[in-house]
Amino acid sequence: MLRALLISLSKAEWAKRLVTRWKVAWKVASRFIAGETLEEAMQVIQNLNAAGLNATVDYLGEHTTDAEEAHRATEATLAILEDIARRNLHANVSVKLSAIGLTVDRALCRQNLERIVSHARSLGNFVRVDMEDSSLVDATLDLIHWCYDQGYTNVGVAIQSYLYRSERDTRRLVERRVPIRLVKGAYKEPPEIAYPRKQDVDANFDRLTDVLLQGVVEAGVPQISADGRIPPIPALATHDEARIRYAQQRAERLGLPKTALEFQMLYGIRRDLQQELVRAGYPVRIYVPFGTHWYPYFMRRLAERPANLWFFVSNFFRR
Ligand code: FAD
Structure with a gap:
């Protein structure tokens, strides 16, 4: 309630x-x-990197209502990518498609997304598309598949374990080797399309973890670059220790190294657990939101x- x-x-x-x-x-x-300005966010990321944590940066904003606002959000994301490169940080960007025009005009959103993904590619970086409420899931996945049709492979998407449809979506994305960030889901969805009970959301999270890990077994474990940069690998984004333990045990049973998957957490939540996972040798990435919205x-x-x-x-x- x-x-x-x-x-x-x-x-x-x-x-x-x-x-x-x-x-x-x-x-x-x-x-x-992390703050209201890019400078503040970059300081936070520098500190995270120094503590062995990677980051994904989100310029806060969603459901923009006009093309001008969507353009500003796109420019802000391009500026983040530039700053990450200039400061040589271990960070990528997260983007909400409704911030760059999805709810205004799909063609406009596609243009903005292409600018971001193409700029990220020229800088050797990666773009994660967040998943929003269920009214935007089809359009979001269509745009991700469109990116792959165009040859952009430096983009991935979040999948929500509370949606019944997610196993089908996940299998299709894994087949195309689209990197997935698995989350439970943060919006309020009706029982016709999403599990209402937490235990079912959790069980589906574990099932989808299995699908992601099996995908790594079939595709092979990506190599970490000489300077320690993490390639796009399945990301389990949760603070739930039972889900994390499940993933660790399954990966071990499949003979996968710790670097075959990444744990992701939100800035400011379970810092103790973030550090514990780093100490245990797992890649960990922190979602760092900033801005006035x-x-x-x-x-x-x-x-x-x-x-x-x-x-x-x-x-x-x-x-
Ligand atoms: P829960 O079972 O909710 O929580 C497990 C434990 O984590 C709790 O007992 C508590 O100790 C701690 N915890 C969880 N949330 C909080 C909190 N807010 N404050 C303090 N402690 C907390 N959702 C989307 O719908 N789309 C996305 O694209 C998306 N991206 C995300 C990216 C990252 C990196 C992360 C970590 C989450 C993202 N989410 C996204 C949010 C996600 O869907 C969940 O709402 C959120 O992670 C809480 O669920 P949980 O997995 O931590 O499990």
Whole structure:
């Protein structure tokens, strides 16, 4: 109930105006957000890299309503790619297609995505397309397949284990060797299309992990470059220790090295676990969001864990 309420508030303009007016909201949100400027995000990434963690950078924004805004988001992503290269950071970019025009005009979104993917390729970098709510899944996957049809192989996509359709989508992507980031899913979806019970979402996460690992067995383990850069490998994006353990054990049973898969976590969540995995020899990548449009991202983080909401409320009354 609470999760559904917070997710619906994440889309409400009035709630956004109300919440972002409070200084205390930013104080709590900044636990999950690297800052409002590119410079702040780059500092965070430098520190992560120094601690053995890779990053994927997200310029916050979604559901842009006009071409100009989509153009600005595209330019911002190109600038991030430039800065990563200039500073020689171990980082790639994550992009929400609704930020670069998917909900305005698909042709515009395709043009913007092509600019980003093509620029990333010229810099030897990789683009991860986030998965958004179910109304955008078909269009997102179509654009990913379009990229591969055009010969762009430096792009991957997130797949959500709460959707019934995800095993079919995953198998098709694995066949084409499209790198996948597996997540549970952060939106509110109806039971007609998504598992309503957490245990089923978890079980499907493990099943999809099996599909991804089998894909590595068949395609072979990609090599890590001499300077330690991680090639696109299956990414398991979760803070759930049971899911992580399952993946580790399955990979071991299949005789895969630790570098055959990557764990990904969100900035500010389970830093202890992030470090533990690095120490154990696994590639770990942190999702680093930054920018001024942090409200919906922040609300989804509150929705995932009620304790975050109580932290927010208690800070509010302590002002
Ligand atoms: P859960 O079972 O929800 O949580 C397991 C444990 O993790 C909890 O017990 C708690 O200790 C900790 N935890 C989880 N969330 C929080 C939180 N907000 N604050 C504090 N502790 C927490 N979703 C999409 O729909 N599309 C995407 O493209 C997408 N990309 C993602 C990229 C990355 C790198 C990650 C890590 C997640 C992404 N997500 C995405 C979000 C994902 O779908 C889940 O909503 C989120 O990861 C929480 O689920 P969990 O797997 O950690 O498992």
